[in-house]
Amino acid sequence: MGAGHGHRLHYHGHSRVHRAPAHRKLVVLLAFVLLVVATPREWFWAHAGYAALVVGVILAARVPLGYIARRMVVEVPFVVFAVLMPFVATGPRTEVLGLSLSEPGLMAAWALLAKGTIGVMSSLTLAATTEPADVLDGLRRLRMPELIVQIMAFMIRYLDVVTADLGRMVVAMRSRGVDPRSPRHWPALARTLGALFIRSYERGERVHLAMLSRGYEGAPRS
Structure with a gap:
Protein backbone atom coordinates (compact mmCIF):
# COMPACT_ATOMS: atom_id res chain seq x y z
CA MET A 1 0.00 0.00 0.00
CA GLY A 138 -5.36 -8.11 11.92
CA LEU A 139 -8.35 -9.30 9.92
CA ARG A 140 -6.21 -12.01 8.34
CA ARG A 141 -5.06 -13.14 11.79
CA LEU A 142 -8.71 -13.33 12.82
CA ARG A 143 -9.35 -15.68 9.87
CA MET A 144 -11.40 -13.21 7.85
CA PRO A 145 -11.98 -14.65 4.33
CA GLU A 146 -9.07 -13.61 2.15
CA LEU A 147 -11.31 -12.36 -0.67
CA ILE A 148 -13.06 -9.89 1.66
CA VAL A 149 -9.70 -8.66 2.97
CA GLN A 150 -8.48 -8.11 -0.58
CA ILE A 151 -11.61 -6.15 -1.47
CA MET A 152 -11.09 -3.93 1.57
CA ALA A 153 -7.42 -3.47 0.65
CA PHE A 154 -8.30 -2.29 -2.85
CA MET A 155 -11.01 -0.02 -1.46
CA ILE A 156 -8.43 1.67 0.77
CA ARG A 157 -5.84 1.81 -1.98
CA TYR A 158 -8.12 3.46 -4.56
CA LEU A 159 -10.11 5.69 -2.23
CA ASP A 160 -7.75 8.60 -2.83
CA VAL A 161 -7.84 7.95 -6.58
CA VAL A 162 -11.64 8.12 -6.72
CA THR A 163 -11.68 11.16 -4.42
CA ALA A 164 -9.19 12.95 -6.67
CA ASP A 165 -11.34 12.12 -9.72
CA LEU A 166 -14.38 13.59 -7.99
CA GLY A 167 -12.44 16.72 -7.06
CA ARG A 168 -11.39 17.29 -10.67
CA MET A 169 -14.96 16.76 -11.88
CA VAL A 170 -16.29 19.26 -9.33
CA VAL A 171 -13.69 21.81 -10.47
CA ALA A 172 -14.80 21.27 -14.07
CA MET A 173 -18.44 21.76 -13.03
CA ARG A 174 -17.68 25.00 -11.21
CA SER A 175 -15.66 26.33 -14.16
CA ARG A 176 -18.82 25.87 -16.25
CA GLY A 177 -21.00 27.78 -13.81
CA VAL A 178 -22.49 24.74 -12.08
CA ASP A 179 -22.75 24.89 -8.28
CA PRO A 180 -23.00 21.33 -6.87
CA ARG A 181 -24.58 22.67 -3.65
CA SER A 182 -27.46 24.36 -5.44
CA PRO A 183 -30.66 22.29 -5.83
CA ARG A 184 -30.99 23.76 -9.33
CA HIS A 185 -27.83 21.93 -10.37
CA TRP A 186 -28.41 18.63 -8.57
CA PRO A 187 -29.32 16.88 -11.87
CA ALA A 188 -25.87 17.80 -13.20
CA LEU A 189 -24.31 16.56 -9.96
CA ALA A 190 -26.22 13.27 -10.28
CA ARG A 191 -24.93 12.78 -13.83
CA THR A 192 -21.40 13.52 -12.61
CA LEU A 193 -21.67 10.92 -9.85
CA GLY A 194 -23.02 8.42 -12.36
CA ALA A 195 -20.08 9.06 -14.65
CA LEU A 196 -17.72 8.68 -11.70
CA PHE A 197 -19.27 5.32 -10.83
CA ILE A 198 -18.89 4.05 -14.40
CA ARG A 199 -15.31 5.32 -14.56
CA SER A 200 -14.45 3.61 -11.26
CA TYR A 201 -16.10 0.36 -12.39
CA GLU A 202 -14.15 0.37 -15.64
CA ARG A 203 -10.92 1.09 -13.74
CA GLY A 204 -11.64 -1.91 -11.51
CA GLU A 205 -12.06 -4.14 -14.55
CA ARG A 206 -8.79 -2.93 -16.04
CA VAL A 207 -6.96 -3.52 -12.76
CA HIS A 208 -8.43 -7.02 -12.51
CA LEU A 209 -7.36 -7.88 -16.06
CA ALA A 210 -3.87 -6.58 -15.28
CA MET A 211 -3.75 -8.79 -12.18
CA LEU A 212 -4.84 -11.85 -14.15
CA SER A 213 -2.19 -11.19 -16.76
CA ARG A 214 0.41 -11.22 -13.97
CA GLY A 215 -0.68 -14.60 -12.62
CA TYR A 216 -3.29 -13.65 -10.02
CA GLU A 217 -5.10 -16.77 -8.80
CA GLY A 218 -7.24 -15.48 -5.95
CA ALA A 219 -4.50 -14.69 -3.44
CA PRO A 220 -1.96 -11.84 -3.29
CA ARG A 221 1.51 -12.72 -4.53
CA SER A 222 4.54 -11.33 -2.73
Whole structure:
Protein backbone atom coordinates (compact mmCIF):
# COMPACT_ATOMS: atom_id res chain seq x y z
CA MET A 1 0.00 0.00 0.00
CA GLY A 2 1.66 3.15 -1.15
CA ALA A 3 2.32 6.07 1.09
CA GLY A 4 -0.44 8.61 1.20
CA HIS A 5 -3.19 6.02 0.74
CA GLY A 6 -5.65 5.29 3.53
CA HIS A 7 -4.17 7.73 6.05
CA ARG A 8 -7.01 10.25 6.19
CA LEU A 9 -8.29 8.89 9.51
CA HIS A 10 -4.99 7.76 11.04
CA TYR A 11 -3.25 9.99 13.59
CA HIS A 12 0.43 9.21 13.87
CA GLY A 13 1.54 8.46 17.41
CA HIS A 14 3.54 6.16 19.64
CA SER A 15 1.17 5.56 22.53
CA ARG A 16 0.40 2.14 23.99
CA VAL A 17 -2.92 2.25 22.15
CA HIS A 18 -1.09 2.77 18.86
CA ARG A 19 1.32 -0.08 19.61
CA ALA A 20 -1.36 -2.58 20.63
CA PRO A 21 -1.83 -5.47 18.14
CA ALA A 22 -4.47 -4.66 15.55
CA HIS A 23 -6.31 -7.98 15.85
CA ARG A 24 -6.77 -7.46 19.59
CA LYS A 25 -8.10 -3.96 19.06
CA LEU A 26 -10.57 -5.31 16.50
CA VAL A 27 -11.84 -7.94 18.94
CA VAL A 28 -12.15 -5.38 21.74
CA LEU A 29 -14.00 -2.96 19.46
CA LEU A 30 -16.46 -5.64 18.33
CA ALA A 31 -17.12 -6.78 21.90
CA PHE A 32 -17.53 -3.20 23.11
CA VAL A 33 -19.98 -2.28 20.34
CA LEU A 34 -22.04 -5.41 21.01
CA LEU A 35 -22.12 -4.50 24.70
CA VAL A 36 -23.29 -0.96 23.92
CA VAL A 37 -26.01 -2.23 21.58
CA ALA A 38 -27.20 -4.81 24.13
CA THR A 39 -27.42 -2.27 26.97
CA PRO A 40 -31.02 -1.20 27.61
CA ARG A 41 -31.64 2.36 26.51
CA GLU A 42 -33.05 3.22 29.95
CA TRP A 43 -29.60 2.73 31.52
CA PHE A 44 -28.51 6.34 31.07
CA TRP A 45 -25.53 6.13 33.43
CA ALA A 46 -24.21 3.06 31.63
CA HIS A 47 -24.12 4.95 28.34
CA ALA A 48 -22.42 7.89 30.06
CA GLY A 49 -19.80 5.46 31.39
CA TYR A 50 -19.26 3.99 27.91
CA ALA A 51 -18.73 7.46 26.46
CA ALA A 52 -16.31 8.37 29.25
CA LEU A 53 -14.39 5.15 28.60
CA VAL A 54 -14.01 5.96 24.90
CA VAL A 55 -12.89 9.52 25.69
CA GLY A 56 -10.37 8.07 28.15
CA VAL A 57 -8.93 5.81 25.46
CA ILE A 58 -8.68 8.77 23.06
CA LEU A 59 -6.81 10.80 25.67
CA ALA A 60 -4.55 7.84 26.50
CA ALA A 61 -3.71 7.56 22.79
CA ARG A 62 -2.86 11.29 22.76
CA VAL A 63 -5.25 11.89 19.88
CA PRO A 64 -6.77 15.41 19.98
CA LEU A 65 -10.49 15.32 20.70
CA GLY A 66 -11.01 17.87 17.94
CA TYR A 67 -9.42 15.46 15.47
CA ILE A 68 -12.10 12.89 16.29
CA ALA A 69 -14.91 15.46 16.51
CA ARG A 70 -14.26 16.81 13.00
CA ARG A 71 -14.54 13.32 11.57
CA MET A 72 -17.81 12.58 13.31
CA VAL A 73 -19.69 14.51 10.63
CA VAL A 74 -20.39 11.07 9.14
CA GLU A 75 -23.01 10.76 11.88
CA VAL A 76 -24.99 13.82 10.74
CA PRO A 77 -27.66 11.87 8.75
CA PHE A 78 -28.39 9.73 11.81
CA VAL A 79 -28.60 12.84 13.99
CA VAL A 80 -31.14 14.40 11.62
CA PHE A 81 -33.18 11.19 11.64
CA ALA A 82 -33.05 11.06 15.46
CA VAL A 83 -34.23 14.68 15.72
CA LEU A 84 -37.24 13.89 13.53
CA MET A 85 -38.26 10.74 15.40
CA PRO A 86 -40.06 12.46 18.32
CA PHE A 87 -42.21 14.39 15.82
CA VAL A 88 -43.23 11.48 13.59
CA ALA A 89 -43.43 8.60 16.08
CA THR A 90 -46.77 7.55 17.55
CA GLY A 91 -47.72 6.84 21.16
CA PRO A 92 -48.21 9.00 24.25
CA ARG A 93 -47.28 12.64 23.81
CA THR A 94 -45.46 15.05 26.10
CA GLU A 95 -44.80 18.78 26.01
CA VAL A 96 -41.18 19.91 25.59
CA LEU A 97 -40.54 23.64 25.10
CA GLY A 98 -44.09 24.01 23.82
CA LEU A 99 -43.74 21.19 21.31
CA SER A 100 -45.84 18.04 21.39
CA LEU A 101 -43.42 15.12 21.14
CA SER A 102 -43.85 11.37 21.22
CA GLU A 103 -42.49 9.76 24.38
CA PRO A 104 -41.48 6.52 22.59
CA GLY A 105 -39.94 8.68 19.86
CA LEU A 106 -37.88 10.58 22.43
CA MET A 107 -36.54 7.35 23.90
CA ALA A 108 -35.78 5.94 20.45
CA ALA A 109 -34.00 9.18 19.46
CA TRP A 110 -31.95 9.08 22.66
CA ALA A 111 -30.96 5.46 22.05
CA LEU A 112 -30.00 6.16 18.44
CA LEU A 113 -27.92 9.21 19.36
CA ALA A 114 -26.22 7.61 22.36
CA LYS A 115 -25.42 4.23 20.86
CA GLY A 116 -24.58 5.67 17.44
CA THR A 117 -22.27 8.33 18.84
CA ILE A 118 -20.42 5.86 21.05
CA GLY A 119 -20.06 3.44 18.14
CA VAL A 120 -18.76 6.12 15.77
CA MET A 121 -16.30 7.43 18.37
CA SER A 122 -15.02 3.91 19.01
CA SER A 123 -14.56 3.18 15.30
CA LEU A 124 -12.79 6.50 14.70
CA THR A 125 -10.52 5.79 17.66
CA LEU A 126 -9.52 2.48 16.10
CA ALA A 127 -8.93 4.16 12.73
CA ALA A 128 -6.91 6.96 14.35
CA THR A 129 -4.62 4.58 16.24
CA THR A 130 -4.20 1.78 13.67
CA GLU A 131 -2.63 1.90 10.23
CA PRO A 132 -4.89 0.53 7.46
CA ALA A 133 -2.31 -2.13 6.58
CA ASP A 134 -2.27 -3.26 10.22
CA VAL A 135 -6.06 -3.51 10.24
CA LEU A 136 -5.93 -5.77 7.18
CA ASP A 137 -3.24 -7.92 8.77
CA GLY A 138 -5.36 -8.11 11.92
CA LEU A 139 -8.35 -9.30 9.92
CA ARG A 140 -6.21 -12.01 8.34
CA ARG A 141 -5.06 -13.14 11.79
CA LEU A 142 -8.71 -13.33 12.82
CA ARG A 143 -9.35 -15.68 9.87
CA MET A 144 -11.40 -13.21 7.85
CA PRO A 145 -11.98 -14.65 4.33
CA GLU A 146 -9.07 -13.61 2.15
CA LEU A 147 -11.31 -12.36 -0.67
CA ILE A 148 -13.06 -9.89 1.66
CA VAL A 149 -9.70 -8.66 2.97
CA GLN A 150 -8.48 -8.11 -0.58
CA ILE A 151 -11.61 -6.15 -1.47
CA MET A 152 -11.09 -3.93 1.57
CA ALA A 153 -7.42 -3.47 0.65
CA PHE A 154 -8.30 -2.29 -2.85
CA MET A 155 -11.01 -0.02 -1.46
CA ILE A 156 -8.43 1.67 0.77
CA ARG A 157 -5.84 1.81 -1.98
CA TYR A 158 -8.12 3.46 -4.56
CA LEU A 159 -10.11 5.69 -2.23
CA ASP A 160 -7.75 8.60 -2.83
CA VAL A 161 -7.84 7.95 -6.58
CA VAL A 162 -11.64 8.12 -6.72
CA THR A 163 -11.68 11.16 -4.42
CA ALA A 164 -9.19 12.95 -6.67
CA ASP A 165 -11.34 12.12 -9.72
CA LEU A 166 -14.38 13.59 -7.99
CA GLY A 167 -12.44 16.72 -7.06
CA ARG A 168 -11.39 17.29 -10.67
CA MET A 169 -14.96 16.76 -11.88
CA VAL A 170 -16.29 19.26 -9.33
CA VAL A 171 -13.69 21.81 -10.47
CA ALA A 172 -14.80 21.27 -14.07
CA MET A 173 -18.44 21.76 -13.03
CA ARG A 174 -17.68 25.00 -11.21
CA SER A 175 -15.66 26.33 -14.16
CA ARG A 176 -18.82 25.87 -16.25
CA GLY A 177 -21.00 27.78 -13.81
CA VAL A 178 -22.49 24.74 -12.08
CA ASP A 179 -22.75 24.89 -8.28
CA PRO A 180 -23.00 21.33 -6.87
CA ARG A 181 -24.58 22.67 -3.65
CA SER A 182 -27.46 24.36 -5.44
CA PRO A 183 -30.66 22.29 -5.83
CA ARG A 184 -30.99 23.76 -9.33
CA HIS A 185 -27.83 21.93 -10.37
CA TRP A 186 -28.41 18.63 -8.57
CA PRO A 187 -29.32 16.88 -11.87
CA ALA A 188 -25.87 17.80 -13.20
CA LEU A 189 -24.31 16.56 -9.96
CA ALA A 190 -26.22 13.27 -10.28
CA ARG A 191 -24.93 12.78 -13.83
CA THR A 192 -21.40 13.52 -12.61
CA LEU A 193 -21.67 10.92 -9.85
CA GLY A 194 -23.02 8.42 -12.36
CA ALA A 195 -20.08 9.06 -14.65
CA LEU A 196 -17.72 8.68 -11.70
CA PHE A 197 -19.27 5.32 -10.83
CA ILE A 198 -18.89 4.05 -14.40
CA ARG A 199 -15.31 5.32 -14.56
CA SER A 200 -14.45 3.61 -11.26
CA TYR A 201 -16.10 0.36 -12.39
CA GLU A 202 -14.15 0.37 -15.64
CA ARG A 203 -10.92 1.09 -13.74
CA GLY A 204 -11.64 -1.91 -11.51
CA GLU A 205 -12.06 -4.14 -14.55
CA ARG A 206 -8.79 -2.93 -16.04
CA VAL A 207 -6.96 -3.52 -12.76
CA HIS A 208 -8.43 -7.02 -12.51
CA LEU A 209 -7.36 -7.88 -16.06
CA ALA A 210 -3.87 -6.58 -15.28
CA MET A 211 -3.75 -8.79 -12.18
CA LEU A 212 -4.84 -11.85 -14.15
CA SER A 213 -2.19 -11.19 -16.76
CA ARG A 214 0.41 -11.22 -13.97
CA GLY A 215 -0.68 -14.60 -12.62
CA TYR A 216 -3.29 -13.65 -10.02
CA GLU A 217 -5.10 -16.77 -8.80
CA GLY A 218 -7.24 -15.48 -5.95
CA ALA A 219 -4.50 -14.69 -3.44
CA PRO A 220 -1.96 -11.84 -3.29
CA ARG A 221 1.51 -12.72 -4.53
CA SER A 222 4.54 -11.33 -2.73
